[in-house]
Structures are given as structure tokens and as C-alpha cells.
Amino acid sequence: MPEEVAPGIYRIELPLPQNPLKLLNAYLVRGERRNLLVDTGFNRQECRDALCGALKNLGVRPGDFDLFITHLHADHSGLAADLAAFPGTVVYAGKDDGAAVNRLTDGPLFWRALLNDMARHGCDAELLRELETSHPGIRFGPSGKINFTDVDEGDVLTYGESELRVLFVPGHTPGHMALYDAKRRILFAGDLILGDITPNIPRWREMPDSLGTYLKSLDKVDALDTALTLPGHRNLVFDTRKRTDELRAHHERRLAEVMGILDGRTASAAEVAREMTWSMRGIKWTEFPAPQKWFAVSEALAHLDRLAVLGSVAREETNALMRFRPTGPS
Numbered sequence: 001m002p003e004e005v006a007p008g009i010y011r012i013e014l015p016l017p018q019n020p021l022k023l024l025n026a027y028l029v030r031g032e033r034r035n036l037l038v039d040t041g042f043n044r045q046e047c048r049d050a051l052c053g054a055l056k057n058l059g060v061r062p063g064d065f066d067l068f069i070t071h072l073h074a075d076h077s078g079l080a081a082d083l084a085a086f087p088g089t090v091v092y093a094g095k096d097d098g099a100a101v102n103r104l105t106d107g108p109l110f111w112r113a114l115l116n117d118m119a120r121h122g123c124d125a126e127l128l129r130e131l132e133t134s135h136p137g138i139r140f141g142p143s144g145k146i147n148f149t150d151v152d153e154g155d156v157l158t159y160g161e162s163e164l165r166v167l168f169v170p171g172h173t174p175g176h177m178a179l180y181d182a183k184r185r186i187l188f189a190g191d192l193i194l195g196d197i198t199p200n201i202p203r204w205r206e207m208p209d210s211l212g213t214y215l216k217s218l219d220k221v222d223a224l225d226t227a228l229t230l231p232g233h234r235n236l237v238f239d240t241r242k243r244t245d246e247l248r249a250h251h252e253r254r255l256a257e258v259m260g261i262l263d264g265r266t267a268s269a270a271e272v273a274r275e276m277t278w279s280m281r282g283i284k285w286t287e288f289p290a291p292q293k294w295f296a297v298s299e300a301l302a303h304l305d306r307l308a309v310l311g312s313v314a315r316e317e318t319n320a321l322m323r324f325r326p327t328g329p330s
């Protein structure tokens with residue numbers, strides 16, 4: 001039976017097989033006429049079975065609920081197209097991430113552009129080839145286009161006791177949205193805040209400084225009065241301010257680590273990523289699955305972009321390879 005984390009709000013844990021995130025937390029908010037499901041899991045049978053089983057236990061039938069997709073990642077949006085096929089289902093998402101989810105279904109051309117961008121940052125052809133078949137967005141994204149209802153900062157969705165105000169909190173993705181119930185002091189955080197792991201902050205072509213953008217989103221959450229934060233993965237968060245402070249400190253350490261790795265030399269994001277410490281303990285960089293390498297390079301790049309904004313590093317592009325060098329004395 002899904003855990004009731006607050007009156008009328010249930011956490012539904014969906015398995016993410018062979019994925020270091022292990023589980024996705026979807027949440028069902030009970031309403032009077034309709035319910036709201038926040039995030040869906042991957043478009044794969046294990047998620048579909050777990051979600052159907054949980055909804056059945058709660059007495060909720062497909063078509064009895066609307067969807068809120070916090071952000072574009074396939075573990076949050078994968079089943080949205082299938083669930084939206086039931087008549088009357090409204091699928092809410094931020095404009096940018098909703099459009100991006102639909103672009104993900106464009107197939108090879110869309111992905112080719114993304115992969116080419118990673119080649120520019122030092123990812124080799126073999127890694128890019130592996131990604132074409134292993135990237136979770138390619139394997140487990142939605143089965144078709146979704147007719148999203150766009151939501152924006154300040155919109156309010158009401159389901160039962162819950163008055164959910166939409167918050168625009170970009171950084172983890174360009175159009176990431178959260179929901180805040182001011183009356184009950186509950187935040188549905190998506191992947192903005194996770195309890196016991198650090199959200200991946202990737203580089204996005206649409207965001208020149210995704211880490212700086214993310215840190216501003218944490219500031220926005222700090223201004224809220226929150227008793228319970230419901231994250232997209234792992235444990236619930238009861239002291240949100242403590243957690244946002246930990247996340248900020250983590251990225252400060254990461255920025256210092258990247259500067260230490262550069263140590264007077266010029267390097268690509270892929271070279272920096274290889275030397276950063278990652279939580280996949282006991283596994284060497286060469287043994288990382290291709291998607292983890294992609295996320296690592298993208299995260300290194302987000303930190304390098306932040307350092308460039310701070311004036312600590314400069315970019316140098318030669319022969320279609322972007323590299324970074326410290327600007328201070330070596």
C-alpha cells in the first residue's frame with residue numbers, strides 16, 4: 001500500500017531498474033472529483049506495473065486523475081503519453097520542459113544534435129555511439145506526443161485539501177516546476193531537492209549557467225515556510241533549509257574541486273569529469289555505464305560554466321573542441 005505522507009497525499013515508489021537512482025517517488029494527491037498524479041516513472045513495464053498496482057490499492061482508476069510533470073526527464077515523464085490517452089486527463093507541465101518532452105520523441109535527429117554538442121566537450125565517438133542505445137531518455141521516454149496544459153509561476157491547482165501553487169525552479173532542467181501547498185507547508189520538489197543524494201545539475205544549451213540558475217532556485221525555496229519536502233527520489237525532507245544549505249555547500253566544494261583539477265592547465269569538460277569524485281564507489285571511470293559518463297561530463301560542464309561566469313576560468317575553442325583554463329596565476 002502506498003505510504004500516506006500527509007493527509008490525502010500518497011507516495012508511490014516506482015522501480016528504476018539498473019539505474020543508480022533506484023526508485024522514483026510519484027505522488028498521488030486525492031481530490032474530490034479528480035486526483036492529481038505528480039510524475040510517472042519510466043515508460044517501461046516495471047514502472048507501469050508498480051504504478052497500476054499502487055493506484056488500484058488506492059482505488060484510483062486510469063482516467064480518474066490528472067498529471068503534473070515536474071520536469072522533462074524520462075523517469076518523471078515516461079508514462080505521461082500512455083496515461084494521457086484516458087479521456088479527460090489533463091497533463092500539466094512547464095512550457096519549456098513540456099515542449100522538450102515532445103522533442104525527445106523526434107528521434108535520431110534531435111538526439112544527434114545533443115550528442116554532437118557533447119563531442120565538442122571531449123566525449124569520444126565510442127561513448128556517443130553507446131549513448132544512442134543506452135540513454136534513458138531514448139530508451140524510456142514517452143511513447144508519443146503529449147498535449148500539455150502549460151503551467152507557469154503562480155498558477156494554482158486545487159485537488160481536495162491541496163491548493164498547489166506552481167513554482168518555476170529551473171536549473172536541474174530549463175523548465176523545472178515545483179508545487180507548493182502554503183496552507184499545509186508542503187513542497188513537491190521534483191529533482192530540485194533530494195534527501196540523501198545530490199541532484200545532477202547538467203549543462204543545457206538553453207541555460208548558459210545552469211548551476212547559477214539552480215542555486216537561485218534554492219534561494220527561492222528558502223523563502224518559503226516548509227514543513228515537508230516531497231522529493232522525486234529517496235527520502236522525504238523535513239528540514240528543507242538544512243538540506244538547501246547542504247546542497248549549496250556541496251556545489252561550493254565541487255567548484256573548488258574543479259579548480260584544483262585544472263590547476264594551471266587547460267582541459268575539456270570530459271577530461272575534468274574523469275578526475276572528479278563520483279558517488280559510484282568502487283567503480284572506475286572506464287567502467288561507468290555510458291549514461292553515467294554523459295551525466296558526469298554534463299555536470300562538470302555546468303560547474304565550468306559557473307566558474308566562467310565567476311571569471312575563474314576562460315574558454316578556448318580549437319578544432320571544434322572546447323577547453324577551459326584558469327584565469328588566475330598558476
Ligand SMILES: [Zn+2]
Binds near residue numbers: 071172
Ligand atoms: Zn531529473
